[in-house]
Amino acid sequence: MTKKSVRSLSVLLLAAILVTSLLTGCSPASPAASPAGGSKKLVVYAALNEADIVEIQKKFKEDTGIEIEYIRAGAGDVAARVLAEKASPKADVMVGGSVDVYEPLAKDGLFEKYVSPNSKELAATFNDPNQYWQGWYMGVLALVVNKDRFDKELKPQRLQIPATWDDLLDPRYKNVFVSSNPVTAGGAYIFIADQIFRLGEDKAWDYLKELDKNVHHYYKGAVDCISPVATGEFIVGMSWGHDIYNAVKQGYPIEVVIPKQTAFEIGGAAVVKGGKNIDNAKKFIDWLLTKEVGEMNTSISNRYSVRKDVTPPKGLPKLEEVDLVKYDRAKAGAMKPDVVKKFDEEIASKR
Helix, strand or coil: HEEEEEEEEHHHHHHHHHHHHHHHHHCCCCECCCCCCCEEEEEEEEEECCCHHHHHHHHHHHHHCCCCEEEECCHHHHHHHHHHHCCCCCCCEEEEEHHHHHHHHHHCCEEEECHHHHHHHHHHHCCCCCCCCCCEEEEEEEEEEEEEHHHHHHHHHCCCCCCCCCCHHCHCCCCCCEEEECCCCCCHHHHHHHHHHHHHHHHHHHHHHHHHEEEHHHHHHHHHHHHHHCCCCCCEEEEEEHHHHHHHHHCCEEECCCCCEECEEEEEEEECCCCCCCCHHHHHHHHHHCCHHHHHHHHHCEEEECCCCCCCCCCCCHHHCCCECCHHHHHHHHHHHHHHHHHHHHHHCCC
């Protein structure tokens, strides 16, 4: 073989390795193997904050010796990627995002059935009765309030900090309140479902149309509401309590307000069917449900653990102190396409 041929072959081999890396989103290096021949690798698609998945990656390797290679994106994008790779799965685990996102994928046969031995320590609410997904944390819908602007502009008008969702209908919140669009934000859809479950469908739509009069605009994501309130551009916004509290800890003049009859998400995890490291994926689910990992996740993300023996996030109320709406998750999933379409046609498109 000539030197030119060798160089050409080397280029082709390198290109093949790079293409494989891009398709999988992982390191081009071959997975390490244990002495027994088992893989020491796990490919995770994560709908989590970067800081969260980095800590999970570090801790999982410390505890198990297994290296996590991850791709991080929003829950919708992660779900779309798992679906697109159905014929040739690249991931072993999907983690993060509400279990509402997991249900359609489970019905499409994209997840492996698995019941962790640790799941018996949890309330039935957090375990999929069909055994495809596993709940491991909770997030609660809340309001972010800029205390400085509220005290300066609204308190002198004898307006109290909102304690209920209905309080937001006061016309004095007009153009100082921001929310997010359920077409693009899972939290915003859960917010609408919350209103339907607490008020009934007809009254909920009356409420949403009345509230729209006060909404300055709708952001793409629920978390997008926090920064403009924190910096004083707006006074009140709707988002997730744990994400709001992250900004509180950064020193912004804001507070977390959890309204009565609020809704919650169950953060999910699932073993991807056809993944290359199925045993490691199951170990990961088992690991997620341990008390130690529950405490770590609460510490770094301010989310509630599904384990009763994990202390709630500092600065947030205990879960049993939160007034939760009776949330029908199966109904919420079934009605979502129609609800999102109606919101888009009757509210968003008319602004």
